[in-house]
Amino acid sequence: DDGRRMVARIVEAEGxxxxxxxxxxxxxxxxxxxxxxxxPPGHAYVYFxxxxxxxxxxxxxxxxxxxxxxxxAAEPVLGTEWMAERRKVSRSVELTNGPAKLAQALxxxxxxxxxxxxxxxxxxxxxGSLTAAEEVMSGPRIRVPGxxxxxxxxxxxxxxxNPYVSR
DNA sequence: TCGAAGATTCTA
DNA sequence: AGAATCTTCGAA
Numbered sequence: 409d410d411g412r413r414m415v416a417r418i419v420e421a422e423g424x425x426x427x428x429x430x431x432x433x434x435x436x437x438x439x440x441x442x443x444x445x446x447x448p449p450g451h452a453y454v455y456f457x458x459x460x461x462x463x464x465x466x467x468x469x470x471x472x473x474x475x476x477x478x479x480x481a482a483e484p485v486l487g488t489e490w491m492a493e494r495r496k497v498s499r500s501v502e503l504t505n506g507p508a509k510l511a512q513a514l515x516x517x518x519x520x521x522x523x524x525x526x527x528x529x530x531x532x533x534x535x536g537s538l539t540a541a542e543e544v545m546s547g548p549r550i551r552v553p554g555x556x557x558x559x560x561x562x563x564x565x566x567x568x569x570n571p572y573v574s575r
Numbered sequence: 576t577c578g579a580a581g582a583t584t585c586t587a
Numbered sequence: 588a589g590a591a592t593c594t595t596c597g598a599a
Contacts, residue, residue: 422582431582433595441595459592461583478582508583552582 414487414514416504417536418479420566420573422549423468425475429561430554434474443522445474450526450533454511454518461508464516466525466533480507480550480564482514483572506574543568550575 426434426445433442433455444453444467453465453476465476482504484491491503491513504510511517516531525533538544546562566573 424582433582436596439596455582456594457581458583459581459594463582465582480582506583549582553580 412487412490414490415485416482416491416510416514417485418482419570420479420481420564422478422480422552422565423475423563424465424478425469425473427473429475429558431549431552431558432475434476435554438474442474445476446471447522450524452516452520452523452525452531454516454521456518457508462511462517463507464511464514478507479510481505481566481572481574482510483570484513501571505572538567542570 424432424434426432429435432445434445438446441455442453444451445465447467448471449467449469451467453467455463455465457463464479466479467475468477469475484500484503488500488503492498494515495503495509495513497503502509503513514531520531523529523531525531544565545568546565548560548562549564552559
């Protein structure tokens with residue numbers, strides 16, 4: 409909140425966990441990059457990929473079981489004009505319907521890595537809810553590396569028929 | 576050190 | 588279908 413407050417509602421996410429999940433960055437143990445996955449839950453794990461994109465994750469397990477949730481898409485709620493300014497598109501559905509798009513729209517980058525998202529700060533989580541008509545779906549994760557087993561795990565979750573879901 | 580691959584997006 | 592673009596990690 410620097411005067412350009414933005415609020416978005418998460419509508420799509422994917423789970424990644426170490427040890428048993430070859431697709432997870434935590435699979436081979438802690439490194440300089442993935443250490444937030446080995447810390448307390450509710451903290452930001454933000455990493456850079458493809459030479460241009462930031463990915464926003466939330467650490468999601470106690471240290472004994474490293475893991476994180478990749479936030480893949482969100483529904484703009486407030487500050488849509490600031491999101492559009494950064495994304496350089498006007499159609500609201502294009503603002504945050506992908507992990508890198510969402511990070512760009514919400515100004516999420518490596519400076520937020522490790523941030524406690526359960527405390528009020530530059531970026532934080534608040535409780536949300538589903539409407540009576542909404543339903544959560546699950547299925548295989550999008551374009552994950554790793555073996556066939558990893559690719560078939562239904563660890564992608566999204567709100568059914570929500571127009572802001574990616575892809 | 577070196578090199579390949581990458582939890583993507585945009586354009587042609 | 589291919590490029591953009593650079594960090595990370597495992598192997599040498």
